[in-house]
Every structure is written in structure tokens, then in C-alpha cells.
Amino acid sequence: MLEVQKLNAWYGPSHVVHDLSFRVEEGEIVALVGRNGAGKTSTLRAIMGLMPRAEGEVRFNGTDLLPLGAHARFRLGLGYVPEERRIVPGLTVRENLQLGLVSAGRTDERAAIDEIARSFPRLKERLDQQGTTMSGGEQQMLAIARAIISKPKMVLLDEPSEGIMPVLVEEMGVLFRRLRDQGTTLLLVEQNVEWALNLASRAIIIDQGELVHESSAAALLADKDIQDRYCAV
Numbered sequence: 001m002l003e004v005q006k007l008n009a010w011y012g013p014s015h016v017v018h019d020l021s022f023r024v025e026e027g028e029i030v031a032l033v034g035r036n037g038a039g040k041t042s043t044l045r046a047i048m049g050l051m052p053r054a055e056g057e058v059r060f061n062g063t064d065l066l067p068l069g070a071h072a073r074f075r076l077g078l079g080y081v082p083e084e085r086r087i088v089p090g091l092t093v094r095e096n097l098q099l100g101l102v103s104a105g106r107t108d109e110r111a112a113i114d115e116i117a118r119s120f121p122r123l124k125e126r127l128d129q130q131g132t133t134m135s136g137g138e139q140q141m142l143a144i145a146r147a148i149i150s151k152p153k154m155v156l157l158d159e160p161s162e163g164i165m166p167v168l169v170e171e172m173g174v175l176f177r178r179l180r181d182q183g184t185t186l187l188l189v190e191q192n193v194e195w196a197l198n199l200a201s202r203a204i205i206i207d208q209g210e211l212v213h214e215s216s217a218a219a220l221l222a223d224k225d226i227q228d229r230y231c232a233v
């Protein structure tokens with residue numbers, strides 16, 4: 001579904017992603033891990049068209065994404081939950097969800113919001129509340145809901161469990177498994193390595209912008225040496 005070939009990316013003069021190649025198959029959860037500053041966020045941003053400069057090839061269901069703008073990538077069915085969540089201040093939960101529909105060009109608004117509210121009971125009770133007045137974990141759930149309301153084929157998630165209380169992290173895991181079972185493909189960047197590896201079928205590690213390890217998630221879960229070498233905080 002997603003084929004990344006010799007991807008390179010830069011912030012100005014700093015070259016932060018180096019010849020990165022990996023694939024994500026349809027319907028799987030892939031964990032992308034590595035220590036702080038390894039280049040995980042930059043990789044997701046390059047896939048989404050949000051890096052100042054990116055070169056190489058990123059194919060999504062055969063279409064080369066790099067020549068396309070970020071908006072066109074959303075429309076092809078790629079969803080993105082950035083690390084900083086970007087819940088819009090001054091807008092209610094419902095209005096934040098509507099933004100997800102608008103950017104994907106989906107118009108059956110009432111049905112879409114009813115449907116998403118069933119999957120996120122915590123949001124259902126708060127549809128008319130300001131999004132930014134919710135807890136950090138609830139805002140993260142809103143950011144995820146906003147990304148999946150348009151039914152993307154694949155979602156890139158940047159450290160969704162960061163700073164979230166354990167009960168919500170648990171709920172998030174259930175949600176990700178359900179999304180996968182419904183056919184959504186997930187690329188999950190995480191610092192919470194054990195949690196991510198328990199959800200994923202495959203794992204990729206990047207270090208200093210390069211791919212240094214690729215295996216089944218179970219194999220990496222069992223390999224504490226590699227985890228310590230590349231994922232220790």
C-alpha cells in the first residue's frame with residue numbers, strides 16, 4: 001500500500017532522513033520506532049508533504065506522492081495525526097470533527113459524526129464543548145477521530161500515546177485493533193515501544209535518519225539488546 005524508496009528529507013541545510021526504504025502492506029499495523037531526534041516525525045512529515053524538502057519515491061497504492069501537495073495526499077486516503085494534535089481553539093468538538101470532513105471532501109456530515117461518536121463515547125458527551133477544554137488524552141482522541149472520520153485507507157500516527165493516562169492508552173489500543181480489523185492500515189510512530197510492538201505486526205527502527213532494523217514486531221519485542229541500542233530514551 002505504501003512504498004517508500006530512498007527517501008531523503010531536509011530542514012534547510014540539515015539532512016535528517018537518509019535513503020530510507022520500507023513498505024507497509026494493506027491492513028497491517030507497522031511500528032516505526034527509534035530514539036528522540038532519530039527522524040521519525042520527519043519521515044511522517046515527508047510522506048504527508050510537510051517537509052521543506054524531500055526527495056526519493058513515496059508510492060501510495062501506486063501513485064507517487066512527492067510531486068503532490070499535502071491536500072492531494074489527504075484526498076487519496078491518507079490520514080495524519082501529528083504529534084502536536086492541532087485541536088483548533090475556539091471550535092467545539094463537533095466543529096473540529098467537521099474540519100476532518102471538509103479536508104477530505106466528505107459531505108454526509110450528520111451520519112459521519114453519529115458514526116464517529118459511537119466509536120468515541122467520550123467525545124459523544126462533549127460534542128458541543130470547546131475542544132481545547134478537554135484533557136490532553138481526550139484531545140488526542142479528538143485528533144484521531146478527526147483523522148479517521150473521513151475513512152482514510154491509511155493513517156500515520158505520531159506518538160499518539162504520549163502524555164496520555166493509561167486507561168486512555170488502553171482504549172486507543174482497542175481502537176487501533178478495531179480499525180485494522182476493518183481494513184485500515186496504520187503506521188505508528190511511538191516512544192512507548194512495548195505498547196506499539198504489541199499492536200503491530202512489523203517493526204522498523206530508524207536511527208540518525210537511517211533504517212537500522214526491520215523485523216516482525218514479535219521478534220523486536222523479544223530482542224531487548226536491539227531495543228536498548230536504538231530505542232532507549
Ligand SMILES: Nc1ncnc2c1ncn2[C@@H]1O[C@H](COP(=O)(O)OP(=O)(O)OP(=O)(O)O)[C@@H](O)[C@H]1O
Binds near residue numbers: 011014037039041
Ligand atoms: N523544524 C525543524 N528545523 C530544523 N531541524 C529540525 C526541525 N524539526 C526537527 N529537526 C531535526 O531533525 C532531526 C529529526 O527530528 P524528528 O523530529 O524527525 O525526530 P523524531 O525521531 O521524530 O524525534 P522526536 O521523538 O523527538 O519527535 C533532529 O535532529 C531534529 O533536531
